[in-house]
Amino acid sequence: MAESYRNFHRRSIEDREGFWREQAALIEWERPFERVLDYDRPPFARWFVGGRTNLCHNAVDRHLATRAAQPALIYVSTETGAERTYTYGELHAEVNRCAAMLQALGVGKGDRVLIYMPMIPEAVFAMLATVRLGAVHSVVFGGFASHSLAARIDDARPAVMITADAGMRMGKVIAYKPLVDEALRLAQQPPKNVVIFDRGLDKSMARVAGRDVDYAELRARHMDAQVPVTWLESNEPSYILYTSGTTGRPKGVQRDTGGHAVSLIASMKHIYCGEPGETYFATSDIGWVVGHSYIVYAPLLRGMASVMYEGVPVRPDAGIWWKLVEQYKVAVMFSAPTAIRVLKKHDPAYLKKYDLSSLKHLFLAGEPLDEPTARWIADALERPVIDHYWQTETGWSILASYPGVERTPLKFASPSFPAYGYDLRLLHETSGQEVGDEEKGVVAIVPPLPPGCLTTVWGDDDRFVQTYFTSFAGKQVYSTFDWGIRDRDGYYFILGRTDDVINVAGHRLGTREIEEAVCSHANVAEVAVVGVQDKLKGQVPLAFAVAKDPSGLTTPAARKAMEQEVFDIVDQHLGAIGRPAHVLFVTLLPKTRSGKVLRRSIQALAEGRDPGDLTTLDDPAAIEQIKSAIASVTT
Numbered sequence: 001m002a003e004s005y006r007n008f009h010r011r012s013i014e015d016r017e018g019f020w021r022e023q024a025a026l027i028e029w030e031r032p033f034e035r036v037l038d039y040d041r042p043p044f045a046r047w048f049v050g051g052r053t054n055l056c057h058n059a060v061d062r063h064l065a066t067r068a069a070q071p072a073l074i075y076v077s078t079e080t081g082a083e084r085t086y087t088y089g090e091l092h093a094e095v096n097r098c099a100a101m102l103q104a105l106g107v108g109k110g111d112r113v114l115i116y117m118p119m120i121p122e123a124v125f126a127m128l129a130t131v132r133l134g135a136v137h138s139v140v141f142g143g144f145a146s147h148s149l150a151a152r153i154d155d156a157r158p159a160v161m162i163t164a165d166a167g168m169r170m171g172k173v174i175a176y177k178p179l180v181d182e183a184l185r186l187a188q189q190p191p192k193n194v195v196i197f198d199r200g201l202d203k204s205m206a207r208v209a210g211r212d213v214d215y216a217e218l219r220a221r222h223m224d225a226q227v228p229v230t231w232l233e234s235n236e237p238s239y240i241l242y243t244s245g246t247t248g249r250p251k252g253v254q255r256d257t258g259g260h261a262v263s264l265i266a267s268m269k270h271i272y273c274g275e276p277g278e279t280y281f282a283t284s285d286i287g288w289v290v291g292h293s294y295i296v297y298a299p300l301l302r303g304m305a306s307v308m309y310e311g312v313p314v315r316p317d318a319g320i321w322w323k324l325v326e327q328y329k330v331a332v333m334f335s336a337p338t339a340i341r342v343l344k345k346h347d348p349a350y351l352k353k354y355d356l357s358s359l360k361h362l363f364l365a366g367e368p369l370d371e372p373t374a375r376w377i378a379d380a381l382e383r384p385v386i387d388h389y390w391q392t393e394t395g396w397s398i399l400a401s402y403p404g405v406e407r408t409p410l411k412f413a414s415p416s417f418p419a420y421g422y423d424l425r426l427l428h429e430t431s432g433q434e435v436g437d438e439e440k441g442v443v444a445i446v447p448p449l450p451p452g453c454l455t456t457v458w459g460d461d462d463r464f465v466q467t468y469f470t471s472f473a474g475k476q477v478y479s480t481f482d483w484g485i486r487d488r489d490g491y492y493f494i495l496g497r498t499d500d501v502i503n504v505a506g507h508r509l510g511t512r513e514i515e516e517a518v519c520s521h522a523n524v525a526e527v528a529v530v531g532v533q534d535k536l537k538g539q540v541p542l543a544f545a546v547a548k549d550p551s552g553l554t555t556p557a558a559r560k561a562m563e564q565e566v567f568d569i570v571d572q573h574l575g576a577i578g579r580p581a582h583v584l585f586v587t588l589l590p591k592t593r594s595g596k597v598l599r600r601s602i603q604a605l606a607e608g609r610d611p612g613d614l615t616t617l618d619d620p621a622a623i624e625q626i627k628s629a630i631a632s633v634t635t
């Protein structure tokens, strides 16, 4: 009889080493590891110590003997009309060419390569080529603007940067190159070379002689390249991915090599039930963790075909994703609740138009999945819709259902149970004591964190410990900064963040970062940005600003004009993704007597809830101003 989920999980905690030794056999090792786990320096966990492997070898080369002619990467762009399938053999050739190109530009083991690309296959070639060389990639989401990009360049200090002339969204060309040029101007230590893949979308693109290199020209010089993989010790880094927190400075989540590969291939087997030769379709972007894990690495490690889609879910019509499911016989799909809420506004007949018989289940993650959305898509698809919960930091699920182990019943709005390898607890916010069933607590993980999770913050071990392991006095446990609750059947529910991080359409944003951008407007003295509920996007940022000189803001037209200026600044600094829904002007912010802005009260008022305890409020007039500012946009 198959092992029960409960037993599987118990074994992963009680016999950690035995359990992960078994999972480690799913990948190829050039040299076997000596120890499964080194936890001599908590909370730093080192998995598969002494083992040597390579991600690119496992994702590409390993499959050549058995599936060189099978599809590996299926590229579809409804923006440009491009559609092309790369077999494992073709992917191998492209990755070798790209690795040779990077090598020619001086990239070697441990060097960083910053990838700022739209959803095009060359982005995947670049990621795989980087890890082939034992170098470290840092993909920056193409929607981020120059200041965000510059901050990431300065932290990662890449040897080379790879970009494209432009992206495209809803038929509109979005030039990348001017943002890149501006970011390189702002950066303290810009890379020597920028490789540009010219899609021919931005005809006016300017090049900087001596620095900018054309992808196609360089590729033409390396057509027959065969670049041997650089074997890495399991704990050497494979990538950095920046994520927002409560400070304005993004953290570089650092992933290792062996643990990363093992966790992802194991998740394909136990969670997603993706089999070699089948097709996987994650609708994310390579700039996010879901894109890293489930557009690129996990499907390829498992020998599957991965669909890479550039476009929106409703163009040319709301049936496009289901058309792709039929056409490419997608077995497993992964998306976000926001996307489903967008589809829900369209005719459900689109789902009946195509043959979806290949699809085993749909996984959703990134933000809370509301019950109406879950029911709508489950009814329309007639397939299990599995909510699962994870973070950039963990790289794979913390809570999920495990159909590859046992088909446990699903509950709407619950991402089910803790993933194997995670010793999950719900802890009281202040005492750090475990809470009981049906009681709200902070979702925490007793370390060591399992393979695949972040191993540190890039270049800052201290920040790793301080940020994640010091929330509870006297206890070194990892805080997810999410509230959770467990029902009497052991099902978990995620209730939202404990910090100032907000989630817009499944993308994490720190309110601090938005505040810093808003504050760079010459006439903004102070600002508080909070996340408020939004029917479509989950949450949207809302800004309350205090003007240095309010005398020019007496008319609605003047306030509108300044709001637009603030929007433009946020677009420039962070990208449109960080743009507040409104910028509302007040003359003071509600603060405690010690000067702390009462963000939770502002947020509560904006969502029509009780603002909570206001006894520490310095000036009650501030709250009245917030209330009337909110009323001005809601009535």
Ligand code: AMP
Pocket: 243, 289, 364, 365, 366, 367, 368, 369, 387, 388, 389, 390, 391, 392, 393, 415, 480, 481, 482, 494, 496, 497, 503, 506, 507, 508
């Ligand atoms: P990110 O690192 O950008 O993927 O954001 C991770 C955060 O998204 C988590 O800390 C949660 O707040 C939220 N999140 C992710 N998945 C879920 C889910 N299934 N249900 C509720 N919240 C989620």
